Amino acid sequence: MGRQILVDSHALYYYAFTVNKLPIGVLGASGYAGRELCALVNRHPSMRLAFATANEQQGTTTRLGGRDVTFVAADQAPLGEAAVVFSALPHGHSRAWVETARTAGARVIDLSHDLRPGNGCEGIPYGLTELARDRVRSADTVSNPGCYPTSVLLGLAPAVAAGIIAKGSTIHVTSASGVTGAGNSPKRELLFAEVAEDFRAYGIGNTHRHLAEMRATLATWGADADLTFTPHLLPIARGILSTMIVELSEPLANPSSIWRDAYANEPFLEYTDAPPALRDVVHRNVARVHVVPMAGTRKPTLLILSAIDNLLKGAAGQAIQNANVMLGLDERDGLPS
Amino acid sequence: MGRQILVDSHALYYYAFTVNKLPIGVLGASGYAGRELCALVNRHPSMRLAFATANEQQGTTTRLGGRDVTFVAADQAPLGEAAVVFSALPHGHSRAWVETARTAGARVIDLSHDLRPGNGCEGIPYGLTELARDRVRSADTVSNPGCYPTSVLLGLAPAVAAGIIAKGSTIHVTSASGVTGAGNSPKRELLFAEVAEDFRAYGIGNTHRHLAEMRATLATWGADADLTFTPHLLPIARGILSTMIVELSEPLANPSSIWRDAYANEPFLEYTDAPPALRDVVHRNVARVHVVPMAGTRKPTLLILSAIDNLLKGAAGQAIQNANVMLGLDERDGLPS
């Protein structure tokens, strides 16, 4: 609990912006997830941005979350001064910096693929916040889930927990993501004139990196189900929709109740009566899920639709949510719902 | 064969635009498919637009295919003068006009759902052109396939013909379509500000009208496989991508050869080495298909990707292709490839 203080009621709203803020660092702050992290920290009632690194853009100032942020080189960042350091560094480059920050005394949330399940880092909590609060709370290092796995696993978790998936069956996942998921490095195939009015699959044939992360997590949950995963690139900036087809062990009269119950007390998990649209979740730290049985099929089959903002619930938002848990703050602090 | 004529070589290119053109009528010409039909007829080397009907917009003149088209009321159209009448009228309203046009002596190609498989019209050829040339050639009435079924069935046909699909398995189809597939009636949910930056599923739970059309056609092909179908709405104007997951009866070393062989002599079916993108097929009367085995699955599983322009190969283009066959023209005439 906080201490007792006497304040002018007019000043209440701005109070949080002036005292007692926790210093936060962001490594790899110039990418889309890194910028989103800086913006969220700058608007957070109990955090302040201690540093934001971006080697190529060091010295550049950008307005993020209503404040100017000047990027510094990573090797000049005062890692040890931060209560929490987020690493949004590229896959393969993050692990070493996580260790450096840990050595300097900071707790670390890594948004890269480096420490995720399937990578030989099983001791590190996998921060699907709603499913890992206790482990996250006491962790020094948390691996923040990938964007596709977040949309898929939050949608599947109630089905796995309820034991309704047919044993030995295959879960088929088709996902579509906005282009911010591909980062902001200049590549010809990501130019506006190439992406606009287009749609295509990529990472096909079960070759996408996120598949291992999802399979390893399903295995830890004890799910006896195979998985296919086919991602697509959408001509939009942000958002992921995962369309999942699950074979049930038996027909269910009212499958939605399983999700309603599972999400009942979760501020960031929403079960809706209609198929979720990306416009309902972008710029919000939520997952929206809807389920419906497939009509007229030989085997009982369930459609699960799950929508998130890839940069918020699928990256920076969930990272802040994890940080809130680690730091003993209200889990909802600073997160748009 | 044509007659022998003596011409100046300079005049050759324009010759087709001046003589021997076949009169063509379009019912329901103000919708997206109807406009596309008018444009294709106006650019066709052997067709001319005899009339184009649009009751609500009668008297309106629009430039389509490089020529001005003035819509007339349907009951004032000289149906009997047309060699072929296309009906792009709304579902439910088309069947009666098809009969009226037939009575007036025209051959008819119906783009609506009214005469398609599963609707009790089994005597009428289903004009997936590549698979129905002989029946289309001699038909007085042809039912033009729906846009989703065209993308799905052209992609599945080689698998069915080759007998590689596991008996009793389920084919899972996830499709995404541009908004022209939803027509141009003013609806709030189709406004730019509602569709842009959005993506969502609709017609979920195996409830979309096109499912029956696909199931009935697969049944006529003798395919012993169940089907699920989940369409999505894309924030683009045109194009459909169908992502299909098929369980194989046994692993295949080189599945792509089945599609390469099946499409080898087809001018409008393209097997490609990479996943098809909508930008590769829009404004073209083609289907582009790519297949790849799913890696690391317990059961042998194949991914089939199929892309078309919903207004061309999925509607007006295929309708012209069918008309070319009916009229004894070169099947490629007037169709952008």
Place this chain on the structure above:
Amino acid sequence: MGRQILVDSHALYYYAFTVNKLPIGVLGASGYAGRELCALVNRHPSMRLAFATANEQQGTTTRLGGRDVTFVAADQAPLGEAAVVFSALPHGHSRAWVETARTAGARVIDLSHDLRPGNGCEGIPYGLTELARDRVRSADTVSNPGCYPTSVLLGLAPAVAAGIIAKGSTIHVTSASGVTGAGNSPKRELLFAEVAEDFRAYGIGNTHRHLAEMRATLATWGADADLTFTPHLLPIARGILSTMIVELSEPLANPSSIWRDAYANEPFLEYTDAPPALRDVVHRNVARVHVVPMAGTRKPTLLILSAIDNLLKGAAGQAIQNANVMLGLDERDGLPS
């Protein structure tokens, strides 16, 4: 000043959400501006939504600003209970409801065209907040500026105040707006497939309704300059960019200093070193302005670029800003910057 209270510091952030909130009403809440108003009120630290009316959609519940809002019929709204009523009713329908709300005892901010300059309502303050704080503070009724006039007038005001515009010259304004500016009534020309990949002028030849509002305001400022105004429709959801060309009475060595000085203490007016982009202002209640002399012209000519979010600074945001002033709150409360 607020009263002195003793609180737990943990509770500070949520304090504003539980006590002392001012009841606010929104008439015409189902349009884009109305929805934005509801969302801003729901997130405002000192306001709560007392009612939101939408006759056609009465009974419908929508999530706006993190809370569910159920629309009621206008004639069932408890107008008198609101500290401030916003009217986002259509032009022509708003004036009567403004009077009804005033009679019921509410202070009113009208977002329609009905009470704006040039409409014979000169006694009512025109709420370009930064230029009208004193009049707004004590007003019972405020006319909230139109979106185009806001972008234009905030950009021009420093030039008029500094007296640098050549007397008798003509200011040429070319503006481009996202489609939310056209409302969410279903019209064919606003369908996604019609607007995407398009750009066009409309209301051309100085015929747009907002011209009179701008001319009347410039006249009250004593500006001796003529005006042309040409709006365009952008294939984006929100944002307005106004490109203004002004003839100067004499060349200026450093024109930007005029804007820098004028905006120095304004939280919502930003002078930037580069041309403003819509992406820098959408979802923010700011105007971003940049000026640059035209090189190599015979007469000294200045280019003024001004960007706003048409739904925030151009409508609902500025309305909240005015309400903050009227209610004695901090002008920045509840407004994203």
Place this chain on the structure above:
Amino acid sequence: MGRQILVDSHALYYYAFTVNKLPIGVLGASGYAGRELCALVNRHPSMRLAFATANEQQGTTTRLGGRDVTFVAADQAPLGEAAVVFSALPHGHSRAWVETARTAGARVIDLSHDLRPGNGCEGIPYGLTELARDRVRSADTVSNPGCYPTSVLLGLAPAVAAGIIAKGSTIHVTSASGVTGAGNSPKRELLFAEVAEDFRAYGIGNTHRHLAEMRATLATWGADADLTFTPHLLPIARGILSTMIVELSEPLANPSSIWRDAYANEPFLEYTDAPPALRDVVHRNVARVHVVPMAGTRKPTLLILSAIDNLLKGAAGQAIQNANVMLGLDERDGLPS
């Protein structure tokens, strides 16, 4: 005139695709304009693509205009075998290749800025086709106009010819272009996630390279008028709209008749009764123009709106049109109208 030949009428349509085709070369074929050139040549009734160069992408095969095109290195292209060589090389790199191609014996159409008015190349015809047919017909080298100048100059030409512009006045041009105008080099600011939902001015303050080209051309036409030019970047793939404000020497009762008369016999210049929309001109080699007097201004003022496809009439299409003239073909051959 062509020679007399005896042919089967069925074969007429395809005749042009098999005999008597003129060999055409494209330098710099991998950019947007270069690809469009290759596609137009491949569909042209009297041209065939002899070679297409792209040093960085040499060996790559792309489908353009219904045929596969394999890029070769520029120094391996058989320049001397081409009847016409198009250079779509970058500004600054093109001039030397134009000379090389000329030395090899080819006639050349240069799409770069290098040989345009204002660059000290006054002997070379400036290929605004409709205004330069005689000079183009006999030229060995033609400088193809820039995209913005094409939209601006074709719109202004009738006003200049009619002498209606006030002497000593300033023409104010505000233009907006799709992103293909910026080329397909990978740059961060052209990524989809940066351009979508954005709009901004660039090259401001009369600093854009195309201004000199427009000024020099207006000067050769004897126009005594100054010019300002402010381009903008649109979140669309292709199309340019130029919004031009002209002070008239006296009010005109019926200004549109000037444009109607000037465009009367031009297949690619269209005067329309409504403001032109980009969707009316993209994928077509036309300029659409509309004019309207500004109402209620002190000085008689005319608004001129001009729309083109930047890659067709603004680049590759006009280049083909010029080549048709140079080669004695019908000027309309192979060009979509």
